Amino acid sequence: MSIRGRFRHSRGDFRLDVDFDLPGRGVTGVQGPSGAGKTSLLRAIAGLDRAPGGQLNVNGADWQRDKDFVPPHRRRVGYVFQDCRLFPHLDVRGNLAYARRRADNRDATPETNATRLLGLAPLLDRAVTGLSGGEQRRVAIARALVRGPDILLLDEPLSGLDRDRRADVLPWLEALHRELEIPVVLVSHDPGDIDRLADHLVLMRDGRIIASGAVQDILTNPGLPPSHSDEAATVIAATVEHYEPEWQLNTLRTSGGSLHLPGEPLPPGETVRVRVAARDVSITRSQPLETSILNYLPASIDTLDDMKGGQVVARLHSGKDPYLAHLTRRSVAALKLAPGDDVFIQVKSLALIS
Amino acid sequence: MTDLAAIRLSLELAAISTLILLALGIPLAWGLSQWRWRGRFLVDAVIALPLVLPPTVLGFYLLLTLGPNGPVGRLTEALGGTTLAFSFTGLVIGSVIYSLPFVVQPLQNAFSAIGRGPMETAATLGASPLDRFFTVALPMAKPGLLSAAALGFAHTLGEFGVVLMIGGNIPGETRVASIAVYDHVESLDWGAAHTLSLTLLLLSFVLLAVIYAVNRRARWFGP
Amino acid sequence: MAPDTLIWPVMMSRTSLITVLVTLALAAQVRADTVRVAVASNFGTTLDQLVTLFEQASSHEVLVSQGSTGKLYAQVVNGAPFDVLLAADRDRPERLERDSHAIAGTRFTYAIGRLVLWHPTATALPDGAALLSSDNWSRLAIANPDLAPYGLAARQALQRLSLWDVVTPKIVMGENIAQAWLFTASGNTDLGMVALAQVKARPDSGGATWVVPAAWHDPIEQQAVLLSDSPAARGFLAFMQSGPARTVIAKAGYDLPTKRD
Numbered sequence: 076m077s078i079r080g081r082f083r084h085s086r087g088d089f090r091l092d093v094d095f096d097l098p099g100r101g102v103t104g105v106q107g108p109s110g111a112g113k114t115s116l117l118r119a120i121a122g123l124d125r126a127p128g129g130q131l132n133v134n135g136a137d138w139q140r141d142k143d144f145v146p147p148h149r150r151r152v153g154y155v156f157q158d159c160r161l162f163p164h165l166d167v168r169g170n171l172a173y174a175r176r177r178a179d180n181r182d183a184t185p186e187t188n189a190t191r192l193l194g195l196a197p198l199l200d201r202a203v204t205g206l207s208g209g210e211q212r213r214v215a216i217a218r219a220l221v222r223g224p225d226i227l228l229l230d231e232p233l234s235g236l237d238r239d240r241r242a243d244v245l246p247w248l249e250a251l252h253r254e255l256e257i258p259v260v261l262v263s264h265d266p267g268d269i270d271r272l273a274d275h276l277v278l279m280r281d282g283r284i285i286a287s288g289a290v291q292d293i294l295t296n297p298g299l300p301p302s303h304s305d306e307a308a309t310v311i312a313a314t315v316e317h318y319e320p321e322w323q324l325n326t327l328r329t330s331g332g333s334l335h336l337p338g339e340p341l342p343p344g345e346t347v348r349v350r351v352a353a354r355d356v357s358i359t360r361s362q363p364l365e366t367s368i369l370n371y372l373p374a375s376i377d378t379l380d381d382m383k384g385g386q387v388v389a390r391l392h393s394g395k396d397p398y399l400a401h402l403t404r405r406s407v408a409a410l411k412l413a414p415g416d417d418v419f420i421q422v423k424s425l426a427l428i429s
Numbered sequence: 430m431t432d433l434a435a436i437r438l439s440l441e442l443a444a445i446s447t448l449i450l451l452a453l454g455i456p457l458a459w460g461l462s463q464w465r466w467r468g469r470f471l472v473d474a475v476i477a478l479p480l481v482l483p484p485t486v487l488g489f490y491l492l493l494t495l496g497p498n499g500p501v502g503r504l505t506e507a508l509g510g511t512t513l514a515f516s517f518t519g520l521v522i523g524s525v526i527y528s529l530p531f532v533v534q535p536l537q538n539a540f541s542a543i544g545r546g547p548m549e550t551a552a553t554l555g556a557s558p559l560d561r562f563f564t565v566a567l568p569m570a571k572p573g574l575l576s577a578a579a580l581g582f583a584h585t586l587g588e589f590g591v592v593l594m595i596g597g598n599i600p601g602e603t604r605v606a607s608i609a610v611y612d613h614v615e616s617l618d619w620g621a622a623h624t625l626s627l628t629l630l631l632l633s634f635v636l637l638a639v640i641y642a643v644n645r646r647a648r649w650f651g652p
Numbered sequence: 653m654a655p656d657t658l659i660w661p662v663m664m665s666r667t668s669l670i671t672v673l674v675t676l677a678l679a680a681q682v683r684a685d686t687v688r689v690a691v692a693s694n695f696g697t698t699l700d701q702l703v704t705l706f707e708q709a710s711s712h713e714v715l716v717s718q719g720s721t722g723k724l725y726a727q728v729v730n731g732a733p734f735d736v737l738l739a740a741d742r743d744r745p746e747r748l749e750r751d752s753h754a755i756a757g758t759r760f761t762y763a764i765g766r767l768v769l770w771h772p773t774a775t776a777l778p779d780g781a782a783l784l785s786s787d788n789w790s791r792l793a794i795a796n797p798d799l800a801p802y803g804l805a806a807r808q809a810l811q812r813l814s815l816w817d818v819v820t821p822k823i824v825m826g827e828n829i830a831q832a833w834l835f836t837a838s839g840n841t842d843l844g845m846v847a848l849a850q851v852k853a854r855p856d857s858g859g860a861t862w863v864v865p866a867a868w869h870d871p872i873e874q875q876a877v878l879l880s881d882s883p884a885a886r887g888f889l890a891f892m893q894s895g896p897a898r899t900v901i902a903k904a905g906y907d908l909p910t911k912r913d
Contacts, residue, residue: 512840
């Protein structure tokens, strides 16, 4: 099960030149600066831009091969455009019904399911022009699901939304991630969106794919741009062990040791994902004593790479989990750090993703 | 009363011409709003010709074209009919050509304003090209559609030069209100000219006012 | 309205008055040698020949404005600066004279129109009346009897043949005699009742004609009248009644009045 394709075509000055093989299940994030060709890739997959000589096979079905080209309306693709593109002449219910009537797939997500999945029940009779940005996104996603797609394409589902509106959409996207069986391709220029939602990650620059792989591998690869960005982070899988009501702390077990997460109690035994930002990780040579920082783990240094601004990005692993740390060049010199060294990492804060 | 018959004839002519204009103009305007090809400016120019040509020029060439020596006249005669000059059908043909730009241009603007976005969206939702034309493009172009119909109707109602050339002033067949007014004026019967003109004026005004009022409401989508 | 726009015409009046006076003086100078003739369209081509003769014979210049008699009449009533009207009928010059828009006693018939039945595809037309009574045609173009003298004459002729009510459904009306001619020439009607002068002016128009007897309709008297008195204008009207002018008019397809009325 996979999404395989190749597109080579030009539009004005822009040239898309991609060759890809993506998992046929789960969420693939496509990340890159604006103008990298992320949207062009989605449009080519949807068949909206017809690239001569392109190839595309989605989970065994040829959508484009040599001269054969399946037109977009026969592709069973759910496309959520960046500007939502709800039909202004129909209300919310009408927009969903429009997709429903044309769904030729018996397995299509029923309207009631999509409505529930995206919390649209109170909005059904509203005019689309009166909806907030977040509400519009949710309706657009539901409409795409009702169509019964074999693949869901999301173009910047969170961009342009303020923090409250993001909070309005994000949980629904995470629910999709858990419940959907179909592959999802999610485009974003924001690495933060990607590591929350994606399993697989594609990096794009100037119309080309520069890297493609598991999110963890791409984000922590010191040879790739994400590990150098201020937002650089890793996502660690952990199991909930127990909760201490006295301190309001959850204890999580990772492959490298225990981590403590403040907040509400989590159900013991559940697997959760936590995000650790590179700028929140520091390194000590010896086991820290008398520190206010709760979380420290033994780790060993894999690589050290110079970054701009006199900084160094260190990639480490603790157990099987990769970590990133942004350090100053001076600290690296003072501690005489080198690849292969065994050290301790201190984690100032971590964030629960799901 | 012959003037009443003339008004009825004008309304009939305008109504039938408007229906045909919409049937022709909608696909034409859609095509023009979608296709970008090199020779398009020529089509645009041809459609806009009636805007600049004096109606008498149009009428003159129509008379020659519809006549037994013209291409259309030869065709209609070969098909077992008569020529179309001085007939209601002839007037309808003339009106359709004469009012075509008034129908095509608002429609073309309305279709262009929709842009590619909604049509692409409909495609990804499984709508075939014809399906999305009827379920997305037409409903979204509703204000333009009403404007086009109103302009086509009003322009045909006020048509004079073309009818003068190809009509032949036959009561009940080609003697429309504008011609009747002209006859009254020319024969110095100003009283009758006033009555008929004011009736026509009032009728047109009410009609346009109603259509624009409806149009104004239609601009606001949804309930 | 802003106050200065109200004052503006008053302030302008003094300078513009001088301009107007100068213009008028110059115009009077020109008018001494120029005759402005308003002519009914059907007589336009004949007038061109007459003007050439007149300008050769005199020092005067003729400016010609062409239009339908009805429109020219309306223009004269509303102050159009014509010196002479050559109408296509008798009615309009009479009205102008009666309402003091024309100079009394100057009105006269300069030509009498002849109506013909024109069959543009026939080679000979010995008996037009018989053809009109037959079923061998489908459409007949005439000028509008309510508007045009030739149209009225056509109706009278058809009434005399007791055909008017029978052929009414087959009649197509042009606004004027020029349009009736166009309908016939373009083949849209197979017959036309047009002016003899029109056929004569276009020898290449083909077909055959039959001249409708003058007694079958009221004479189509085309009358001239002096609108604005000047020696040049009077000279032109006198020329219109001279031998050379009468020859040109007769050759163009008009009958001539025997005496001045």
